[in-house]
Amino acid sequence: MPSRWCPTPEQVRILEEMYRGGIRNPNPSQIQQITAHLSLYGKIEGKNVFYWFQNHKARDRQKLRKKLIIRHQQLLRHQQPQNHHHLLHFLEPPPPPPPVLLQLFHYNNSSGFLPQISNDTAKWRVDYHLPDQRREMDKYYATVMRTNGSDWRMMMMLDVSPTSTTTTTPPCCNIVNNKPLKTLELFPITATGLNDDKCTTSLLDSTSN
Amino acid sequence: MPSRWCPTPEQVRILEEMYRGGIRNPNPSQIQQITAHLSLYGKIEGKNVFYWFQNHKARDRQKLRKKLIIRHQQLLRHQQPQNHHHLLHFLEPPPPPPPVLLQLFHYNNSSGFLPQISNDTAKWRVDYHLPDQRREMDKYYATVMRTNGSDWRMMMMLDVSPTSTTTTTPPCCNIVNNKPLKTLELFPITATGLNDDKCTTSLLDSTSN
DNA sequence: GCAAATTAATGATTTATTCAAG
DNA sequence: CTTGAATAAATCATTAATTTGC
Numbered sequence: 001m002p003s004r005w006c007p008t009p010e011q012v013r014i015l016e017e018m019y020r021g022g023i024r025n026p027n028p029s030q031i032q033q034i035t036a037h038l039s040l041y042g043k044i045e046g047k048n049v050f051y052w053f054q055n056h057k058a059r060d061r062q063k064l065r066k067k068l069i070i071r072h073q074q075l076l077r078h079q080q081p082q083n084h085h086h087l088l089h090f091l092e093p094p095p096p097p098p099p100v101l102l103q104l105f106h107y108n109n110s111s112g113f114l115p116q117i118s119n120d121t122a123k124w125r126v127d128y129h130l131p132d133q134r135r136e137m138d139k140y141y142a143t144v145m146r147t148n149g150s151d152w153r154m155m156m157m158l159d160v161s162p163t164s165t166t167t168t169t170p171p172c173c174n175i176v177n178n179k180p181l182k183t184l185e186l187f188p189i190t191a192t193g194l195n196d197d198k199c200t201t202s203l204l205d206s207t208s209n
Numbered sequence: 210m211p212s213r214w215c216p217t218p219e220q221v222r223i224l225e226e227m228y229r230g231g232i233r234n235p236n237p238s239q240i241q242q243i244t245a246h247l248s249l250y251g252k253i254e255g256k257n258v259f260y261w262f263q264n265h266k267a268r269d270r271q272k273l274r275k276k277l278i279i280r281h282q283q284l285l286r287h288q289q290p291q292n293h294h295h296l297l298h299f300l301e302p303p304p305p306p307p308p309v310l311l312q313l314f315h316y317n318n319s320s321g322f323l324p325q326i327s328n329d330t331a332k333w334r335v336d337y338h339l340p341d342q343r344r345e346m347d348k349y350y351a352t353v354m355r356t357n358g359s360d361w362r363m364m365m366m367l368d369v370s371p372t373s374t375t376t377t378t379p380p381c382c383n384i385v386n387n388k389p390l391k392t393l394e395l396f397p398i399t400a401t402g403l404n405d406d407k408c409t410t411s412l413l414d415s416t417s418n
Numbered sequence: 419g420c421a422a423a424t425t426a427a428t429g430a431t432t433t434a435t436t437c438a439a440g
Numbered sequence: 441c442t443t444g445a446a447t448a449a450a451t452c453a454t455t456a457a458t459t460t461g462c
Contacts, residue, residue, distance in 0.1 A: 004429050051430060213444050260444060
């Protein structure tokens with residue numbers, strides 16, 4: 001059993017297609033749909049989809065930045081040093097040209113799930129090398145999804161898998177991944193667990209001093 | 210209805226107590242317990258607890274950094290310029306002195322929930338101003354919680370609130386925050402929603418150029 | 419060819435930054 | 441100004457590619 005999700009080629013293909021289609025920060029509902037669909041091609045959970053988009057977007061952006069820097073430096077070589085920051089502003093960011101077509105999902109908005117999209121999209125400056133200055137380019141990519149209600153990302157993590165490893169996913173909320181939650185006892189304020197952070201003070205091994 | 214959680218003084222007091230007690234990154238199980246307990250004092254969800262600890266830790270750290278910088282600069286003024294990085298190493302980070310006592314929780318580890326704690330805790334250098342170098346201080350704070358199973362953070366978002374606004378939390382997984390998930394239709398690959406990112410191309414307002 | 423050793427990709431977490439309500 | 445909420449960046453960790461010596 002692998003310790004992490006290993007997407008099938010089909011799954012990757014579909015995800016990339018969606019990405020190219022313009023999906024960047026799928027909302028919980030979208031994640032549910034995507035997960036349901038992709039689970040036809042192999043084991044997958046909502047969080048995998050969530051992470052995939054996060055990583056893919058981040059690394060896409062990263063690649064773009066490198067390209068921009070390289071191009072910038074090339075320009076520096078070919079021209080005299082003069083206010084090159086402005087040049088960068090004309091290097092439009094390739095990856096997500098504000099996509100309008102090929103929206104892959106639609107669903108009932110009646111339940112109030114759909115977030116409002118703030119529409120201050122147009123501005124996307126790059127401001128690359130100015131240190132200590134916010135790069136506006138990021139804002140272009142930045143999601144503006146603001147979920148109205150209280151759903152949030154819990155929903156996106158719900159497992160949808162129709163792939164039957166066990167019989168069927170039990171419909172009871174007290175069971176998560178076959179583990180009953182059992183509403184643990186309230187606050188035995190005695191110290192025992194040490195299950196937190198690295199706050200273990202395991203000063204046992206006296207390697208230092 | 211407030212748009213965000215507004216903790217009661219009691220809740221804050223308890224949370225701070227826990228924080229001082231050493232809790233930094235409560236795992237899902239802990240979050241559940243905390244939420245359950247704090248819901249006695251007012252409306253609260255798991256994510257509130259989650260965020261509270263994240264923010265409190267981050268801002269604690271932030272304050273510490275400022276203090277360190279200030280003290281560092283004071284030292285710079287009082288002494289001749291000479292290798293002041295070393296000095297920083299003796300300014301031990303106040304907030305979480307590896308806490309051992311006052312562990313607020315314990316619970317059955319039989320279900321395999323408890324993560325192993327890596328025990329390379331002792332080292333915590335500060336390396337503050339060395340640029341391009343990883344600050345080891347962060348590693349001290351860094352959580353090492355690695356959940357074994359597949360629970361992950363879904364669980365932490367589960368609402369525990371016994372405060373009855375509605376009757377009781379319905380035991381069915383298809384209902385989240387009173388909103389039925391209704392298993393949306395699978396993939397009508399027609400374009401409609403535009404519910405994604407800022408990818409709206411709302412070039413309507415021609416404010417620029 | 420074929421493993422062990424290295425390196426590159428990429429899934430999963432944590433931390434830093436930002437936004438915005440009050 | 442404080443702080444809850446959310447997203448993006450940085451990092452960690454594991455798997456896959458690739459290289460290397462035999």
